[in-house]
Amino acid sequence: MRLQARRLVMLLIGLMASPALWAEWAFNMPKGVTDLSHSIYDLHMTIFWVTVAIGVLVFGVMFWSVIFHRKSRGAKAAEFHESTLVEILWTSIPFAILVVMAIPATKTLIEVYNADDADIDIKVTGYQWKWQYEYLGEEVSFFSNLATSRDEVNNLRPKNTNYLLEVDEPLVVPIDKKIRFLVTGADVIHSWWVPELAVKKDAIPGFINESWAKINEPGIYRGQCAELCGKDHGFMPIVVDARPQAEYEDWLQAKREEAARIRELTQKDWTMEELMVKGEQVYDKVCVACHQANGQGIPPMFPALKGAPVAVNKDMIADHIYVLLYGVKGTAMQAFKEQLSEVDMAAVITYERNAWGNNTGEMVTPKDILDFKKTGKYKGQEGKVPEGGVK
């Protein structure tokens, strides 16, 4: 019995005293995998212990009084009520502690701000509600969406360990290289945060913020958008896949080849059935968050596409293409030009014109999209932002 009690006490003390254990239990800040994240972790623990020490002292005196200076014990109140000396002491000692804390904090801050001489530049753009990564100078760029299925969110299927922290395409980076992130936002403000890299930078439209990381260990590091950005703010995770340089280069090469393959697909002759299948996939991945699976949207914020003139009138096909390519400025409807290939674009338009009872029987092909991009016209029709939007 006594032994067990002793063990329990030891465990508790161990728990409180050992930062390493804390980290494992996932109730402390992760130490992270960059030198900078280590410095920040150390700062965090130092200031934490400073507050603990002050707390023990201050609360100690307080509880001493509460226990021993109570009237029921016959305590008589003393008379003193001021002392300039004590006031000076308890103004200057905390001040001195702060000065001591400010030194390492400033050093680390300067380090955080030194994004010069990077080996790789990656532009990170926050969209409602996904991230775009562009490898500057490498001609590789893609979007990264939440991969968790809606069924898991709606409790129709068991949740996997990486629930809400998994994406369709992670950001792949090499280890031991100084990576500079150029962070911006396309619509509202987001914030790109990966705790293990100790990088959190707001993604603000009209600004490009710099941040950097040099990752020491290969691995998968997960994070989330940290600035409220609308309805699906909780559903735009970040996954960083850090690999050795050689593997990273292979991946880059594969990525470029994939892009070439997709370009070829534009020239293929697509059938209605193929486009509908593909279109549904694209819709469920990219459009569903706003326009909803049944095409009815969430008016007035997100308009319905079911029965919408732009999706059923033959003379508005050009508008349909236009709005997808260029979006509607100042609304959540973003420009999908960079985001979707010609094939995806054609497929999703065809899908929207034939799903949910929009049975127009019309088909828009990848070549039509390519033509539209070149001439601004679909079979002679000019495109513009369709009437009937929210504003």
Added chain:
Amino acid sequence: MSDHHHGPAKGLMRWVLTTNHKDIGSMYLWFSFAMFLFGGSMAMVIRAELFQPGLQLVEPNFFNQMTTMHGLVMVFGAVMPAFVGLANWMIPMMIGAPDMALPRMNNWSFWILPFAFALMASTLFMEGGGPNFGWTFYAPLSTDYAPPSTTYFIFAVHMMGVSSIMGAINVIATILNLRAPGMTLMKMPLFVWTWLITAYLLIAVMPVLAGAVTMMLMDIHFGTSFFNAGGGGDPVLFQHVFWFFGHPEVYIMILPAFGIVSAIIPAFARKQLFGYTSMVYAVASIAFLSFIVWAHHMFTVGIPLVGEVFFMYATMLIAVPTGVKVFNWIATMFRGSLTFETPMLFSIAFVVLFTIGGFSGLMLSIAPADFQYHDTYFVVAHFHYVLVPGAIFAIFAGVYYWLPKWTGHMYDTALSKVHFWMSFIGMNLTFFPMHFVGLAGMPRRIPDYNMQFADFNMLSSIGGFMFGVTQLLFLFIVIKCVKGGEKAEAKPWEGAHGLEWMVPSPAPYHTFTTPPDVK
């Protein structure tokens, strides 16, 4: 004439037309309690949704409306009006004045509020729902991307601002002009001092908030681009303006609490407040510093290094005067003769838990570490520690301290202690685990989360429900006390000091029609 005391008018019109500081004080307090329950019920929706991972009860958009409205209602509807109510009741009695200096304006500042909040609550039923962009309403989420009801929200904020500014002018005019002979500034109770300084803060920053929402209005309806980068504007400008208001605002919510606690601790320690003068200077320095730290809410927006360093140092500095206050309270208790009536229990809890909130605040001031804390549940834990056991516990303490004076009855002390302990446990159970999930990586304002955060969130929810239900007990205790109870003496607390205890309990409708003599 001096002994002709006419009582209040009868019926509903008494409350509509009253210019009596006690009536208006009571209305403020009842209104703020109603808002506390309204904002609290939204917190219950939030905690119920977060009870488990997965979406169970509400849609994400509605969840965002709940977090937004919870914050707005608690800040502008519950905490601020409660302090104004206490100011109305107590400041004239503490300085020996017959009433507030501008009684008609006083009536008006109160009666604007119910309309402002009715308007704001009605947005929840409008097409597209109510405000869903957080109580900080960052542009452009609150402008180009906002629901149509935002216009009404802006109007409601304007109304609240007008009400606060008028209330603040009244407090300043009363304190500066209506003090009884002999009541010099450095003899004023700290509650009066803290309110005087708070009122200046209000006058300084409420117009800034009004400016921010007006710019939003222009962006939404008149084609300007103050906050729209696409039109040459600057979304970060919004944050600078908002936090220039917002940081002093958090002190507006805590300085009067300092005043209340500084009255109660000496009363139940039976010992004069330690370091009165240093307390006054500490409050004034905190108020001054509150104007030069706003960007510590924006460490991650990409301000230049020098700016970052400046705001880090200024923020760390706030720990010094705040520390002085805590040390003074403890020195007051040290070698006193302590008893633990309910006001004292709430005040001791205030000192301990507010200090914990101060500690996490100090951690947040370290800019590099803030990159990891910012916009996570760690921040949610921090500001709930300074607001719930800070502002709200101090309000409870004040109510339990002065309720016998207001009603002429003693309240049910046993029940009030149950209220304290349940609130204390519920509050810690709700907010302490939030430190852990925040550090472990859970962002704030999300309706759903990964399983690694599940256990702590469930604990928080259980604590939240407990805290919420307990407040109905408070309502019961107050109503019971208003209706009847043991007769309270003029000075029900042995160690209490101050002019308010010289008048009978309940305080007559008019007090100090001839000023008392202050020695």
